[in-house]
Amino acid sequence: MSATAKGLILLCRPGFENECAAEAEGLAQRAGMHGRARTAPNSGSVHFVFDEVFDWDLALQAAPFHSLVFARQRSVWLERVANMPEDDRVTPLMRAILDLGIRFGRLEVETADTNEAKTLSGFLKRFIPHIERQLKATGFLRNKPELPTLHLFFKDSSQVDLGLSKPDDASPWNMGIARLRMPRNAPSRSTLKLAEAFDALMTEEEREQSLRAGLYAVDLGAAPGGWSFQFAERGIHVFAVDNGPLADSLKATGMVEHVKADGFNWRAPRKQVEWLVCDMVEQPARVAQLVSDWVASGKAKRCIFNLKLPMKKRFDELKKCRQIIDSRFKLHGDSYVLRIKHLYHDREEVTAYLAKLHPHAAESDKQYRR
Structure with a gap:
């Protein structure tokens, strides 16, 4: 696996971007991976961009998920696919994924936890099945839990960031959101x-x-x-x-x-x-x-x-x-x-x-x- 990391993709609760960025910066600097955080207030996400590229496995080791307090989910950022044409978004995204040369055990589709990002849900329900079918057909998405997880983080319907994580080194819940059912007899939502x-x-x-x-x-x-x-x-x-x-x-x-x-x-x-x-x-x-x-x-x-x-x-x-x-x-x-x-x-x-x-x-x- 020779894919190189541009940085880290971190999902957090909107309003906690600064804390999330500070954590990532501290961990990366201690590992000798200097960079800068890119985010916006109440965006629910942080991109920590390395000053130089690193092996993706080393980048994961620099910022283990269990060491991050404010990140709900964390993946290593490998590539960005932008300006996907409305009439054919599948082709450029598939090309970028296959160019990584990595087999995956799971696919996680992500957005920020914001009202704006929630408007993408309908588009993603229609679009992602096409990607899954092609990844399985090419042998890049396999039912092997020991393989890395591919994260697709959508900013909107035309831009997606590709990330990677390893089993047991990321949140088990999609986007780090634990959607638990409220017990019937519980005294409070706490x-x-x-x-x-x-x-x-x-x-x-x-x-x-x-x-x-x-x-x-x-x-x-x-x-x-x-x-x-x-x-x-x-x-x-x-x-x-x-x-x-x-x-x-x-x-x-x-x-x-x-x-x-x-x-x-x-x-x-x-x-x-x-x-x-x-x-x-x-x-x-x-x-x-x-x-x-x-x-x-x-x-x-x-x-x-x-x-x-x-x-x-x-x-x-x-x-x-x-x-x-x-x-x-x-x-x-x-x-x-x-x-x-x-x-x-x-x-x-x-x-x-x-x-x-x-x-x-x-x-x-x-x-x-x-």
């Missing part, structure tokens, strides 16, 4: 944040180990109970800590004990707590200190929490929270895993997964250690 976080921030092995019936969880700032619901549905006992009311339907499950207390002052129960979750509206630095104390001290094995970022200096605030967590774990020389994502169901907050790593932790976890 339940979707935790459901998405389980899938986006944890490995399958971690989910199997920690989302088992009979375990215990603590939900700080629980009311009305959207996050507690996710545990109760799995047979996990929850201490729901909040001075506010819980939904009656949640209490009726028998899996949730409502503790009327302040989440910052309440102390851990005399149980082995597998989970701490926290979705309190509070200063991000205070939340970072609170959850890192719980996990570093062993009061909970793992945690998922939200950081409500300020409108200005989001990137700086997130960096501050990382430093707080790192300092807490360094007190006793402990290693930990910290994964942070701006999820589809998030708005101004980001969601993080934090767990303490033991000395016998798997070699594969080292990429997440801080």
